[in-house]
Amino acid sequence: FQEFPGGWSGSSLRGGTMDLLLLLLLHGLLLLPLAALLLYRCSSTFQYLCKMAFFNCWIVAMATLLSPFAAFRGRSVENMKLLRASLLPLKRFYGIRMRVRGSERLQLPGPFVIVCNHQASLDLIGMVEVIPDRCVPIAKRELLYLGTVGWACWLSGIIFIERHRRDAAIGVISRTAGTMRRENVSRLCVWVFPEGTRNPGRSMLPFKRGAFHLAVQAQVPIVPIVISPYCDFFSSKEKRFTSGTCTIQVLPRVETRGLSPKDVPKLTESVWQAMAKALAEMSMSDHGDQDTEQLQLGEDRGSPQGQGDTAESSK
Numbered sequence: 347f348q349e350f351p352g353g354w355s356g357s358s359l360r361g362g363t364m365d366l367l368l369l370l371l372l373h374g375l376l377l378l379p380l381a382a383l384l385l386y387r388c389s390s391t392f393q394y395l396c397k398m399a400f401f402n403c404w405i406v407a408m409a410t411l412l413s414p415f416a417a418f419r420g421r422s423v424e425n426m427k428l429l430r431a432s433l434l435p436l437k438r439f440y441g442i443r444m445r446v447r448g449s450e451r452l453q454l455p456g457p458f459v460i461v462c463n464h465q466a467s468l469d470l471i472g473m474v475e476v477i478p479d480r481c482v483p484i485a486k487r488e489l490l491y492l493g494t495v496g497w498a499c500w501l502s503g504i505i506f507i508e509r510h511r512r513d514a515a516i517g518v519i520s521r522t523a524g525t526m527r528r529e530n531v532s533r534l535c536v537w538v539f540p541e542g543t544r545n546p547g548r549s550m551l552p553f554k555r556g557a558f559h560l561a562v563q564a565q566v567p568i569v570p571i572v573i574s575p576y577c578d579f580f581s582s583k584e585k586r587f588t589s590g591t592c593t594i595q596v597l598p599r600v601e602t603r604g605l606s607p608k609d610v611p612k613l614t615e616s617v618w619q620a621m622a623k624a625l626a627e628m629s630m631s632d633h634g635d636q637d638t639e640q641l642q643l644g645e646d647r648g649s650p651q652g653q654g655d656t657a658e659s660s661k
């Protein structure tokens with residue numbers, strides 16, 4: 347301003363105030379992300395909320411971007427490939443390592459029904475890791491009303507059921523069994539979460555019978571899949587979401603050839619038992635690793651004081 351003296355003082359004063367305001371605004375704009383970053387580092391709850399928001403935004407964005415392309419094909423199982431590809435990168439963003447055991451058990455020539463435990467919407471990340479070609483999930487009808495996400499699901503051939511209208515749901519399942527039998531050549535598989543709802547934690551709810559009626563009606567095998575508990579890195583109750591490792595175990599298939607509807611309760615029970623056993627073994631082995639680590643720590647220290655330290659740090 348000194349270079350342009352005289353006549354300018356009024357406007358330069360106004361200019362000065364403007365500059366100051368602009369400077370403040372700029373600081374605010376810089377400080378806001380910085381504050382958010384700091385909060386993200388310090389607060390695990392904030393981190394959880396951000397990560398979940400990103401998860402949902404990603405799904406909405408992918409559905410919105412890809413649905414028009416999927417729409418070219420019309421409603422088709424082939425669109426599941428698009429859905430799968432769009433969700434595959436998620437595990438990298440979250441630093442979740444996926445370990446798949448027994449994936450060769452999914453390489454069957456004919457159609458089959460997959461049953462899988464259901465802990466959280468995060469299951470989608472594990473699902474796309476192992477879901478075979480031409481396999482559609484059964485989902486609650488409510489998903490249809492999630493705007494473009496519902497549209498994407500519909501275009502991918504996802505089967506919707508109204509969980510509270512049993513007769514209608516049974517009708518849908520019977521028609522699906524018919525399709526599986528008819529499309530034997532092109533092989534249609536169905537993925538069911540037989541617990542019927544999300545169930546966080548290390549246990550499983552009792553199974554609904556639909557998936558097993560489906561397999562018996564279509565006379566196709568059942569392939570159980572168990573996803574290890576997320577507790578180590580994810581809990582919606584505790585609002586905790588860090589990185590970690592997740593194991594997906596494919597169990598041996600269960601044949602249903604020759605079984606009739608009256609065998610369904612026993613079939614359901616035996617598959618539940620097998621999956622519960624695998625789940626228990628998985629959470630045991632996760633814990634087993636931790637236990638040996640702690641044991642070694644304790645042994646290394648040896649002294650009573652050392653043991654005191656271990657007890658302290660495990661609190």
Ligand SMILES: CCCCCCCC/C=C\CCCCCCCC(=O)SCCNC(=O)CCNC(=O)[C@H](O)C(C)(C)COP(=O)(O)OP(=O)(O)OC[C@H]1O[C@@H](n2cnc3c(N)ncnc32)[C@H](O)[C@@H]1OP(=O)(O)O
Pocket residue numbers: 405408409412413416425428429432433464470483484485486495498499501502504507508509512515516519520538539540541542543553554555556557559560610611
């Ligand atoms: C284009 C690119 C775009 C990219 C964008 C990405 C977007 C991605 C986003 C998203 C991806 C998709 C993500 C999908 C994931 C969704 C997950 C969910 O939604 S999980 C909830 C729904 N799943 C179920 O509910 C399980 C299936 N449910 C059942 O099977 C039930 O059994 C049901 C509903 C049929 C009935 O449930 P009941 O609560 O009444 O209980 P019960 O004990 O099973 O059945 C009662 C009696 O009915 C008989 N019954 C059941 N089903 C039968 C059947 N099919 N035929 C004959 N009888 C049957 C049973 O035997 C039982 O009778 P007796 O006690 O044995 O006498």
Ligand SMILES: CCCCCCCCCCCCCCCC(=O)OC[C@@H](O)COP(=O)(O)O
Pocket residue numbers: 402405406466467468470486492493494495542543544545
């Ligand atoms: C156009 C914008 C519309 C905005 C909507 C935001 C939608 C966010 C997309 C999230 C979709 C994720 C699908 C997860 C599938 C899932 O895991 O569903 C839960 C059910 O299995 C069990 O339901 P419940 O009985 O409630 O536990």
